[in-house]
Amino acid sequence: MTYAAGRHFLQIPGPTNVPDVVLRAMSAATIDHRGPEFQELASGLLRDIKPVFGTTNPVVIYPATGTGAWEAALTNTLSPGDTVLSFETGHFATLWQEMARGLGLHVDFVPGDWRRGADPGMVAEKLAADTAHRIKAVCVVHNETSTGVTSRVPEIRAAIDSADHPALLLVDTISSLGSIDYRHDDWGVDVTVAGSQKGLMLPPGMSFNAISDKALDAAKTAALPKVFWDWGPMLAANERGFFPYTPSTNLMYGLREALRLLYDEGLENVFARHARHAAATRAAVRGWGLEVLCQDEREHSGALTAVLMPEGVDADKVRAIILDRFDMSLGAGLGKLAGKIFRIGHLGAFNDLTLAGTLAGVQMGLTLAGAPADPRGLQDALEHLQND
Numbered sequence: 069m070t071y072a073a074g075r076h077f078l079q080i081p082g083p084t085n086v087p088d089v090v091l092r093a094m095s096a097a098t099i100d101h102r103g104p105e106f107q108e109l110a111s112g113l114l115r116d117i118k119p120v121f122g123t124t125n126p127v128v129i130y131p132a133t134g135t136g137a138w139e140a141a142l143t144n145t146l147s148p149g150d151t152v153l154s155f156e157t158g159h160f161a162t163l164w165q166e167m168a169r170g171l172g173l174h175v176d177f178v179p180g181d182w183r184r185g186a187d188p189g190m191v192a193e194k195l196a197a198d199t200a201h202r203i204k205a206v207c208v209v210h211n212e213t214s215t216g217v218t219s220r221v222p223e224i225r226a227a228i229d230s231a232d233h234p235a236l237l238l239v240d241t242i243s244s245l246g247s248i249d250y251r252h253d254d255w256g257v258d259v260t261v262a263g264s265q266k267g268l269m270l271p272p273g274m275s276f277n278a279i280s281d282k283a284l285d286a287a288k289t290a291a292l293p294k295v296f297w298d299w300g301p302m303l304a305a306n307e308r309g310f311f312p313y314t315p316s317t318n319l320m321y322g323l324r325e326a327l328r329l330l331y332d333e334g335l336e337n338v339f340a341r342h343a344r345h346a347a348a349t350r351a352a353v354r355g356w357g358l359e360v361l362c363q364d365e366r367e368h369s370g371a372l373t374a375v376l377m378p379e380g381v382d383a384d385k386v387r388a389i390i391l392d393r394f395d396m397s398l399g400a401g402l403g404k405l406a407g408k409i410f411r412i413g414h415l416g417a418f419n420d421l422t423l424a425g426t427l428a429g430v431q432m433g434l435t436l437a438g439a440p441a442d443p444r445g446l447q448d449a450l451e452h453l454q455n456d
């Protein structure tokens with residue numbers, strides 16, 4: 069690679085830009101993970117991580133990516149042959165249900181068009197029809213990173229309650245936690261799955277399960293095999309401020325700093341900042357004369373925006389031009405959206421001028437790729453930022 073002056077714009081929807089103070093915190097020397105200094109670090113983090121999830125219940129921290137935390141959520145709560153209900157909201161919902169099948173679960177996978185979230189009405193209908201209570205869990209991806217669509221978790225919880233059904237609610241917040249309003253306790257979620265590399269502004273490699281009392285109960289009888297993911301030894305070690313195996317100590321230094329940043333800004337302000345940047349991005353997309361992939365006004369993601377290319381324009385070519393000319397990475401279309409969309413990540417350590425730079429790069433790249441891009445797009449976004 070030749071030297072490129074200035075900062076690379078990492079505007080994929082995660083991993084996100086890691087703030088300098090977080091990078092510096094992680095450069096401290098690794099310490100003995102069985103010593104008193106570590107015990108203080110871990111005890112503090114296991115306590116201080118809870119408000120981001122909106123919970124007072126335990127949150128476990130895995131030295132693994134989000135995929136591992138998916139597996140932990142399933143294996144700790146379910147048994148071979150159990151049925152889970154899930155929704156084809158996009159690439160990640162598809163992968164999670166494939167994992168569930170691979171683990172020996174039956175999956176009722178409700179088809180979708182990747183342009184809207186999980187349908188609470190369908191949850192109510194499916195659960196009402198399940199009088200034998202075969203469905204043991206409802207799995208929902210809160211923010212579909214592949215589409216920029218956010219499912220309405222409180223309405224899904226209400227649908228489960230209205231059917232008076234005992235299914236657990238397992239929610240993937242890998243690309244929403246710390247970016248989009250989320251409340252594990254208030255929304256009655258049983259397991260929340262999260263990862264380090266998006267709203268938490270950390271590198272990849274650490275993931276989380278927040279666990280309700282009902283999920284802890286389910287874990288007592290869940291028979292799917294698990295060893296590394298087993299909550300039992302993890303929670304027992306965590307009680308004393310330790311881990312059952314070697315934790316990612318340096319990522320934990322970073323987490324301590326990242327939580328300080330989030331709480332200094334205030335979670336409500338963090339969510340409002342993301343929502344405002346998302347609205348300005350949509351203004352740009354519409355101003356360019358292009359279409360936002362998400363089709364339901366209630367479900368626009370605060371973390372990323374997926375932009376649909378008109379017929380004949382290859383989204384990957386647009387991204388390649390933008391990377392080559394302006395040193396900016398944008399998210400690719402995944403799965404069946406490959407080549408049809410690109411994704412603008414506007415989450416994590418991100419401000420008005422980062423958005424202005426990002427959208428300027430996208431507008432120029434679209435024009436160079438021969439795609440429609442009315443310059444009104446950037447102007448509309450800037451007006452949004454200036455006035456709202």
Ligand code: PLP
Pocket residue numbers: 082133134135136160209211212213214240241242243263272
């Ligand atoms: N779920 C969602 C919503 C994601 O965005 C991702 C990754 O981007 C994953 C799951 C998988 O996480 P990981 O790649 O950290 O294993």
